[in-house]
Amino acid sequence: MIRVLLVDDQQLIRAGLRMLCESVADMQVVGEAADGAAAVRLAEQLHPDVVLMDLRMPGVDGTTATARILAQRPSARVLVLTTFDDDDHLYPALAAGACGFLVKDASPDELLDGVRRAAAGDSPFSPAVLRRLVAQAVRHQQKPVAVPALPGVTEREREVLALVGQGMSNPEIAARLHLGVTTVKTHVANLMTKTGSANRVQLAVHAANAASG
Incomplete structure (x- = not known):
């Protein structure tokens, strides 16, 4: 409870x-x-x-x-x-x-x-707020962050990661990819483990760096 x-x-x-x-x-x-x-x-x-x-x-x-x-x-x-x-x-x-x-x-x-x-x-975070936090974090990085190749990430997880980087919530990602919300939550949890992200903000920043890398 x-x-x-x-x-x-x-x-x-x-x-x-x-x-x-x-x-x-x-x-x-x-x-x-x-x-x-x-x-x-x-x-x-x-x-x-x-x-x-x-x-x-x-x-x-x-x-x-x-x-x-x-x-x-x-x-x-x-x-x-x-x-x-x-x-x-x-x-x-x-x-x-x-x-x-x-x-x-x-x-x-x-x-x-x-x-x-x-x-x-x-x-x-509300999606618009998350997008702003990610943009701010990327702008203030002293140097580009090296993004690992992440060989263990599946193609579906890469799709989810990209949408997390756009600030989408789990229900929005589910609707976009025609998946269940529970499935999206599982993908996000796996991505956080594989990228070493402590929370969704860090995962979104990682996605933004991967997109620009």
């Missing part, structure tokens, strides 16, 4: 998120907070697995709350869910320790998948 703490200053948003999370058997909403200060207190008291964190809130904002929560409980997973996906919000939140970044126009399935991936140690 994934224990989820909801943090958003809008009660209607929290109510919708609670209904969504509690509509599936593997999630339990253990608490709600309307501001960052309350989020820090509840995270310490309730020990959630995943904190769904808004960024712009009165008083203590989501970025500050993220840093404080992770200072107290480094094992917690803070997944940002916000309307604002610009760099002024993205990079401070990631620097504070957020494990992923979803925008509020994500579909219900994408949100639930993001919570599950965050709980499993992955780094879920």
Whole structure:
């Protein structure tokens, strides 16, 4: 069971998120907070697995709350869910320790998948955000990264890798390649092992380097 703490200053948003999370058997909403200060207190008291964190809130904002929560409980997973996906919000939140970044126009399935991936140690990002992170990482590399030949990668895995590099989510890749989402998840997991990537961002950067190499 994934224990989820909801943090958003809008009660209607929290109510919708609670209904969504509690509509599936593997999630339990253990608490709600309307501001960052309350989020820090509840995270310490309730020990959630995943904190769904808004960024712009009165008083203590989501970025500050993220840093404080992770200072107290480094094992917690803070997944940002916000309307604002610009760099002024993205990079401070990631620097504070957020494990992923979803925008509020994500579909219900994408949100639930993001919570599950965050709980499993992955780094879920909305596709547009992932594309921007990859572009930024590639631009700031001091020198081109040597891309191994990866002889163990199958042709299908190469197709999946290329689409990961374009910032596509697993459901988008599944639709493009006419595969099941579970099959795509398996390919992505295999690719992360074969490329030594710790998360999806690193895998996407690897794909971008392979494409330009």
